[in-house]
Amino acid sequence: MPEKIIESFQIRRLDILNEKGEANGPLMPALSDDLIKKMYELFILLRTFDRYALNLHAEGRIGTYASVLGQEASQVGSALAIEKSDWIFPSFRESGVYLSMGYPPRMLLQYWSGDERGSRVPDDLNIFPVCVPVGTQIPHAVGAAAAAKYKGDKIAVVSYFGDGGTSKGDFHEGLNMAGVMKLPVVFICQNNHWAISVPLKQQTASKTIAQKAYAYGFDGIQVDGNDVFAVYKATKEAVDKARQGGGPTFIECVTYRMSDHTTADDAKRYRSQEEVDAWKSKDPLLRLKLFMEKKGLWSEQYGKEIEEKTKEIIEKEVREKESTKDPDPKDMFTYTYTNLTLRQMKQMKEVES
């Protein structure tokens, strides 16, 4: 018997908006001018938030912070394709997703300053708090999707993680289950090329991360993660498909972490300046701006107005965060269980005294 090929696969890659701000006409999703402006305004919000957070850290006013600089298109583009009724399970680098969904910036800052009240997600959002252990949120998204399917709710569940996250057992277990159960879940991997000091090549030997989906029996697609239109389109298609019972999708957003891993890291120890510089020309914000300029959606004045307005918003949020009183020590007891245990009651008295 001759050997036969019984399976082979192809990986799609989606690029729409190039570095000169030119969009690929046939692939371009139908977006209203308002939505395009919203993308831009969220980019500015995110950059401003990020800049203020890094400064606040430098001044010792917040703790460790994980910057999102460079990953704006992956986060804003995907979040804008998600409905408020959908559920989101992010990792720790998704400030852009939180802010795009309407999470108050002051609460994110509160979270990063070690005040857990910042994690109390507003009631109108179905987004989980920051997940610090890498990759562990992936099976949660799968479970929520299974629950939604069981209840007959036409929603999608979206999970975000990094390239490092794809090395964890949870990634395998989650994706495998999603494939087997054909669940309405969208996996968004922001491949930013680094997991702290470990480069992509040392994280996986596979050519793309997107292709991993094929082993689990569903589609994987790679998109230019610095191209907000491509990310939006791929996510929109995936969440629509999920809602219609089409099962899971895996999206690999190829992007780059421009900052250090967190404020506790020094990326100069392990990566070259040339590499970082090469990615500067792929800036997602610059691209979108060039595109809008060509379409007459961007002018110096509009740009300035947005920047000023955003700065005011963030400054107000910072002021509010700073004027919030520290949590009461009793706060650490309140949420361990629904009701305090007897022993906790005693311990709480000790803290009070």
Next chain:
Amino acid sequence: MPVLNMVQAINLALKEEMQRDDSVVILGEDVGKDGGVFRVTEGLYDRFGAQRIIDTPLAESGIVGAAIGMAVYGLKPVAEIQFMGFIYPALDQILSHASRVRARSRGRFSCPLVIRTPYGIGIKAPEHHEESTEALFCHTPGVKVVVPSTPYNAKGLLMSSIRDPDPVIFLEAARLYRMIKEEVPEGEYTIPLGQARIAREGSSVTIIAWGSMLHRTLQAAEGYDAEVIDMMTLSPFDEETIYNSVKKTGRVVIVHEAPKTCGFGAELSASIAEDAMLYLRAPVMRVTAYDVVMPTAKLEDYYTPDVSRIRKAVEEILKY
């Protein structure tokens, strides 16, 4: 003699053991080029190369599982888990396998590995970065649990751990990494596992602590005729040193930064009640963290025992 902090002392132990024995390898996340997020493995990659200092993919269960395979095959892996709060994915490998390779193979195979991990409070980092769950491992027969409290001890204990034929969980208090410096000799010296040390002599009360809590305890002991025991190894623990001290003082306070319920203090307290009951003049007291999820930065200081809480317990026990 060089004066070193804990990071440097541990680094020196690793370097010297790797030089002495080429079966010693290091693996973990960011241990290579980056030298570890706390810089404990700094310089080792340049010296020993990528074959012996292995930057792994982000996979704790994989790191420990692979270390088990390396160990049974004849290497002496030293695996780093970046923070104790991220050791949970590896619990399966530690509890299901590392701890029972010897027992399961009736002695045919052994598993000489070391898992190093920073633990505990004091660095004001986000969730999962300050855990102190040593009791999980003390409850697992087949693994040893070592917790140094000073640079000198850290080096000697790590050398013993690497040479030990059984798996060792080596806990490094993140708060101590750069807090204290002392003279640490170059070259070989070992401190036996399973031995406690009297860190301060006294005769009216015995206070038992380990890791970063030892230093708060020593501070709290000032002004009292208190004996302070530094456990150094939690499993197997040094009953003799403890019981001898209890015979002398008749009073015991145990201090740890892990939650109270089922913390290692419970084991010590029960053992003292079982074996040294007749020497006790007062109930054994525990000063511990609270039974809550480890809070983040803003409330961290309220969570762990401080000097005044330790003193309060000492005062109370002296009344008996």
